[in-house]
Amino acid sequence: MADLHTLGVAQLSALLQKKELSAVELAKRMLAGLGGNPHNAFLSVDSEVTLAQAKAADDRMAAGDTSPLLGVPIAHKDIFVTTDFPTTAGSRILEGYRSPFNATVVQRLADAGMVSLGKLSCDEFAMGSANENVAVPAAHPQAVTNPWDVSRIPGGSSGGSAAAVAACLTPAATGTDTGGSIRQPAAFCGITGIKPTYGRASRYGMVAFASSLDQAGPMARSAEDCALLLSAMCGPDLDRDSTSLDVKSEDFSRDLNKPLKGLRVGVPNEFFADGLAADVRGPIDAALEGLKNQGATLVPIALPRTSLSIPVYYIIAPAEASSNLSRFDGVKFGHRAKDFTDLADMYEKTRTEGFGDEVKRRIMIGSYVLSHGYYDAYYLQAQKIRRMIANDFQRAFADCDVIAGPVAPTVAWKLGDKSDDPLANYLADIFTLPASLAGLPGMSIPVGFGEAGMPVGMQLIGNYLQEAKLLNVAHQFQLATDFHKALPKGA
Numbered sequence: 001m002a003d004l005h006t007l008g009v010a011q012l013s014a015l016l017q018k019k020e021l022s023a024v025e026l027a028k029r030m031l032a033g034l035g036g037n038p039h040n041a042f043l044s045v046d047s048e049v050t051l052a053q054a055k056a057a058d059d060r061m062a063a064g065d066t067s068p069l070l071g072v073p074i075a076h077k078d079i080f081v082t083t084d085f086p087t088t089a090g091s092r093i094l095e096g097y098r099s100p101f102n103a104t105v106v107q108r109l110a111d112a113g114m115v116s117l118g119k120l121s122c123d124e125f126a127m128g129s130a131n132e133n134v135a136v137p138a139a140h141p142q143a144v145t146n147p148w149d150v151s152r153i154p155g156g157s158s159g160g161s162a163a164a165v166a167a168c169l170t171p172a173a174t175g176t177d178t179g180g181s182i183r184q185p186a187a188f189c190g191i192t193g194i195k196p197t198y199g200r201a202s203r204y205g206m207v208a209f210a211s212s213l214d215q216a217g218p219m220a221r222s223a224e225d226c227a228l229l230l231s232a233m234c235g236p237d238l239d240r241d242s243t244s245l246d247v248k249s250e251d252f253s254r255d256l257n258k259p260l261k262g263l264r265v266g267v268p269n270e271f272f273a274d275g276l277a278a279d280v281r282g283p284i285d286a287a288l289e290g291l292k293n294q295g296a297t298l299v300p301i302a303l304p305r306t307s308l309s310i311p312v313y314y315i316i317a318p319a320e321a322s323s324n325l326s327r328f329d330g331v332k333f334g335h336r337a338k339d340f341t342d343l344a345d346m347y348e349k350t351r352t353e354g355f356g357d358e359v360k361r362r363i364m365i366g367s368y369v370l371s372h373g374y375y376d377a378y379y380l381q382a383q384k385i386r387r388m389i390a391n392d393f394q395r396a397f398a399d400c401d402v403i404a405g406p407v408a409p410t411v412a413w414k415l416g417d418k419s420d421d422p423l424a425n426y427l428a429d430i431f432t433l434p435a436s437l438a439g440l441p442g443m444s445i446p447v448g449f450g451e452a453g454m455p456v457g458m459q460l461i462g463n464y465l466q467e468a469k470l471l472n473v474a475h476q477f478q479l480a481t482d483f484h485k486a487l488p489k490g491a
């Protein structure tokens with residue numbers, strides 16, 4: 001049997017269904033690979049819990065259940081609350097917290113029979129682009145490393161998810177994307193990830209960062225695997241998430257095999273300007289050429305407010321974060337300061353000790369842009385431009401079916417390179433923020449290698465609810481290429 005670690009979701013599912021492998025055997029093999037916590041990808045594992053879930057999957061299988069994801073391992077970004085594992089959101093303020101309920105997305109994947117290997121590292125409250133903002137374990141917080149070059153960052157904020165999938169520690173992971181946190185780490189680690197339309201996947205039980213942007217999605221090594229996972233993750237959750245879309249989940253695998261003939265691929269000029277590194281541009285240009293060879297036509301389009309997406313996002317996201325994070329006050333859950341004089345002092349000390357620098361920075365920016373006298377000048381203006389950015393996409397989609405371009409302006413940078421420079425991190429989000437602000441689905445697929453052999457990801461953006469089309473394009477590209485099959489040394 002091929003090395004189980006390198007098999008994807010669909011391949012493992014086939015082995016399990018044919019009873020050539022049991023879920024327990026598979027879980028044991030995967031757990032064995034987690035010793036020493038490669039790449040610091042995991043924040044918690046518990047082999048007893050995992051094996052009990054695997055046993056339950058085997059029992060369902062023995063009783064005749066043929067659900068396709070039954071017994072297949074997954075690991076969850078530590079921003080989803082889980083009953084079986086602690087949830088920290090990468091923050092000291094939640095260290096040791098255990099949720100009394102599962103996030104809807106986690107529960108749906110569990111209902112589908114997936115076996116959880118544990119919780120994956122992420123930037124604190126998903127704020128970051130490098131997974132260097134992780135603050136737990138408080139005693140020795142450790143940044144996640146990129147499996148392609150351990151001196152580099154894996155991307156963020158779903159850096160643990162991307163590193164774990166790239167290093168074949170798990171065939172799949174959940175991630176969340178507020179401004180790029182599925183797409184950018186997927187690109188930096190050479191894997192495939194999709195953020196669905198805002199509202200497709202429930203936000204219930206996802207520790208909130210910026211509620212009008214946060215969206216869950218799958219990360220795996222192929223579009224085919226992402227389609228399987230996404231089908232199980234999505235669907236209405238109207239009683240629990242007021243922004244959940246009342247749209248049934250779909251079989252996102254249904255269009256994978258459609259030929260690309262006649263597909264119009266929009267190429268935004270603004271995504272190919274001076275800031276795009278040559279070593280990223282090369283593979284992207286070649287991938288676009290590849291789509292053309294498969295029957296697509298390339299259509300130049302304009303997204304004229306692309307650069308404004310940075311200031312707009314970095315006003316709106318912190319504004320929402322400042323409000324969302326007010327619940328961490330030392331009273332309801334998580335860390336509480338030991339010595340304090342009165343209630344206000346307890347709040348202050350708890351939050352001072354519990355939050356890291358980037359989180360504090362965003363709470364301050366957010367409170368500022370929402371405050372009397374600045375609200376109109378910043379927050380309201382940002383909301384207006386956000387609408388214009390969404391309108392720009394609708395104009396563009398009059399001429400094309402999907403939009404393609406880079407995910408990030410460079411390949412993954414060196415650990416520490418931008419850790420003291422928040423602005424440098426923010427600027428690197430330029431190509432992922434527009435689709436986030438518009439609430440559109442977006443994905444990243446591996447299309448080659450740049451500087452120092454680091455993976456390059458191409459972004460595909462679709463119109464609302466067009467995930468099946470994105471996955472179709474991605475799958476057709478992956479049928480014609482091998483980039484998604486390349487594994488880092490040691491995986």
Ligand code: GLN
Nearest residue numbers: 126128177178179180181
């Ligand atoms: N890098 C962006 C930020 O720091 C996006 C993070 C995310 O999508 N969660 O906010």
